Amino acid sequence: MxxxxxxxxxxxxxxxxxxxxxxxxxxxxxxxxxxxxxxxxxxxxxxxxxTKPPKPKASTPLRRAAAASLPIRSNPTPTRSDIQPIFTLATAERYILPRLLGNIPSGSQILHEAVWVPKWKDGDKEGEIFIFANGTLVCWGLGEKEAEQFAARVLSKTRAELSPLVETETEDLEFVTDPIEKTRLQGDLIILGQTPPPESEESIPSNLLPSVFPQDTLLARYAFSQALSRSTALSALETSLDQYLYSMAGLPDSLIQTGKPGLGRVALVKKLGELLKFRQGLNLNRENFSDTPDFYWAEPVLENYFNSLNNALEMRARTRSINDKITYAAEVQSVLRQLLTETSGHRMELIIIALIAVEVVICLIRDGPELWEMVFGKPESEEKVILEKDLS
The missing domain is CATH 1.20.5 (Single alpha-helices involved in coiled-coils or other helix-helix interfaces)
Structure with a gap:
């Protein structure tokens, strides 16, 4: 080939x-x-x-820093595990987490803002899963196939998905475990190792069941997972916004060629509603891609894990870029609304002029003779007839 x-x-x-x-x-x-x-x-x-090429996997900005992880990848040590995958899958705009609790595998529980599945086995692979309310699930030790099967077997049966995505969004990363290393993000590789205990005893539940991975790095995995879930949810929003902008791309050409926007008032209002929904999903939801969750205020170490991956994924720059695109689309729609308003005003003026003209014609038909007499007087023949009648 x-x-x-x-x-x-x-x-x-x-x-x-x-x-x-x-x-x-x-x-x-x-x-x-x-x-x-x-x-x-x-x-x-x-x-x-x-042959239709397959859809490429989502690439993250972390790929630019891949060289930083080469020393870890190329120099294995006896204490270091094999490189394992982290796969993130977004299937909907939101999940209703309480609906999941009665249908997910036994031993699963709420862990702060996620549902934690400590063990999920599919064939020869076994890992853990974090399910977040923003419509994403993060799988540690599992790949794309296992994540999609979990979504098909569990999520689709719980009716927990709100506004399912037309096309799922994915993001992948890798990690290793090494007890003599410090937990950190190095390039595009997460190293799970020595992690300080949480500042607060309430940060980690006391009734945790054993997981596939060490319990002392559970909150670190949670922090990295939450950052990954935000990135994937933002990628889904970026994809939807790009499709929306593509659907609006023909409006300037329509103005150039015909002088008309090519959309009616109702269609334009619907487009405006979609745009407002994008901005609401980006800035006004409970999780708005910009703020640090309250949980990390009391856990500076976990906040550092969360922010390190957040910064590597360029979340703020991507959020700012989406806001700029939404602002541009809003300006375009504002121009179109003004054009529609002017068109409507012009039509109303024409209708008013036509009504005035009709009223003038009716008045002329009804009161024309009388007005003629008032201006020019009566004809001579009529005056003679009136005089004869008076004399007689």
């Missing part, structure tokens, strides 16, 4: 060699047959064009 880059190179090679011919044996003296004329190439090229 030819790749896209090889196809481009072959086509460029064909264009050049079709016209160039040199005199020497080491030059382009022999005009080669264009490789694109090969039937095998044509068949493979057709297969390449017709």
């Amino acid at each position: 030819y790749s896209a880059s090889s196809i481009r190179s072959q086509l460029s090679f064909c264009r050049v060699h079709r016209f160039l011919r040199g005199p020497g044996p080491n030059s382009f003296g022999v005009l080669r047959r264009c490789p694109t004329h090969n039937p095998i190439f044509r068949r493979n090229f057709a297969q390449t064009v017709e």
Whole structure:
């Protein structure tokens, strides 16, 4: 199978060699047959064009810092575990967490702002899952297949999803456990190791069941998971907003070509409602992607874990970018509303002028003769008839 880059190179090679011919044996003296004329190439090229490429996995800004994790990846130690996946899946705009409690695996419980599933086994893989109210679940030690199966087996049966997404959003990361290292984020790799105990005894429940991973790093995993869940939920919002902006992209062209917005008043109001919903989801919900959750105010170590991943995922810059896009879309709609208002005002003026003209015509028909007499007087024939009647 030819790749896209090889196809481009072959086509460029064909264009050049079709016209160039040199005199020497080491030059382009022999005009080669264009490789694109090969039937095998044509068949493979057709297969390449017709095959729909799979949807690429979501890439995070952490990929820019991947080089920082190379020392950990390339130098394994006896105390360090294998590299394991962290997979985040967003399936809806919101989850109603109380509806999950009676349908999730036994041993699951509420952990601050998430539902914690300490053990979930699917085939040969076993891991833990954090389910957050923003419509995402974060799986430690599990991949995409296991996360989707958990969503299909558990979440879809609980009716806990509010406004399911048309297309799920995913994000992936990796981690290792090493008891002699400090818990931290290094590049695009999370290292779970030595973690200070929580400041408050209320931060961690006393009736925790054993998990797949060490209990002393549970709150660290929770903090990293909450940052990841926010990033994935924000990615879902970014995707929806891009689709919305794409649906509005033709309005300026319509104004240029026809001088009309191309949308009626009702359709424009609906679009405005969608835009307000985006801004509400970004800034006015209980979890608004910008504020630090109250739980971390009393836990500076956990707050550092949360903020380190939040900053690496560029949450503030992405939130600011979305707000700028929403502001631009709002300005476009404001212009369209003004145009519709002016159009409506112009129509009302024409209607009023037409009504006045009709009323003038009616008045002329009804009172025209009398007005004529008042201005020009009565005709002479009528005056003679009136005099004769008076004399007689």
